[in-house]
Amino acid sequence: GENVEQHPSTLSVQEGDSAVIKCTYSDSASNYFPWYKQELGKGPQLIIDIRSNVGEKKDQRIAVTLNKTAKHFSLHITETQPEDSAVYFCAASYSGGGADGLTFGKGTHLIIQP
Amino acid sequence: KAGVTQTPRYLIKTRGQQVTLSCSPISGHRSVSWYQQTPGQGLQFLFEYFSETQRNKGNFPGRFSGRQFSNSRSEMNVSTLELGDSALYLCASSSIAGTSTGELFFGEGSRLTVL
Numbered sequence: 001g002e003n004v005e006q007h008p009s010t011l012s013v014q015e016g017d018s019a020v021i022k023c024t025y026s027d028s029a030s031n032y033f034p035w036y037k038q039e040l041g042k043g044p045q046l047i048i049d050i051r052s053n054v055g056e057k058k059d060q061r062i063a064v065t066l067n068k069t070a071k072h073f074s075l076h077i078t079e080t081q082p083e084d085s086a087v088y089f090c091a092a093s094y095s096g097g098g099a100d101g102l103t104f105g106k107g108t109h110l111i112i113q114p
Numbered sequence: 115k116a117g118v119t120q121t122p123r124y125l126i127k128t129r130g131q132q133v134t135l136s137c138s139p140i141s142g143h144r145s146v147s148w149y150q151q152t153p154g155q156g157l158q159f160l161f162e163y164f165s166e167t168q169r170n171k172g173n174f175p176g177r178f179s180g181r182q183f184s185n186s187r188s189e190m191n192v193s194t195l196e197l198g199d200s201a202l203y204l205c206a207s208s209s210i211a212g213t214s215t216g217e218l219f220f221g222e223g224s225r226l227t228v229l
Contacts, residue, residue: 101172
């Protein structure tokens with residue numbers, strides 16, 4: 001089955017700086033890569049996703065890049081703000097009828113320092 | 115529009131007991147997925163239901179089961195509880211089948227503690 005590795009496990013950045021979280025996946029058949037943000041006491045919430053026919057996608061301060069050859073994808077957050085502090089999860093799956101649902105990375109605790 | 119509702123939010127059980135967790139999806143959503151979240155293993159897929167049928171199942175023992183009703187509400191059951199079953203159980207709903215086809219809307223979870 002699919003295996004997703006996520007780094008770093010904790011990331012502390014100064015407010016206003018950029019943050020980058022990286023993930024690698026093992027199954028070359030995976031073609032859907034969402035990123036979820038989980039705040040304390042809440043369920044994960046989708047912030048951005050990308051499919052394998054696209055190399056980059058941007059939504060305001062958030063962007064995701066995908067390198068299919070290297071099997072890795074990254075989340076970029078620019079101009080970080082205090083409300084960006086949360087745990088971020090990458091995930092991968094195959095939309096062709098895979099039986100495993102979404103396979104998540106272990107998460108990155110992003111801390112925005114004032 | 116109401117979000118995904120999970121009940122109960124917190125519960126404590128002892129080893130050997132069984133537990134039933136409930137999930138009400140967003141109105142109009144017919145797909146419900148369940149995930150187990152633990153500090154060590156992270157988020158792991160349990161199963162997905164669509165229109166009362168289990169579509170996918172993760173790598174969990176048979177003690178973990180679920181079902182979906184005609185109104186799309188779902189329940190999951192864990193029998194013969196073990197200490198390692200202590201976790202946050204998250205339910206997610208989607209308007210279409212397949213957890214890889216689009217956004218999952220998660221509830222706040224049911225936190226199970228097994229003593």
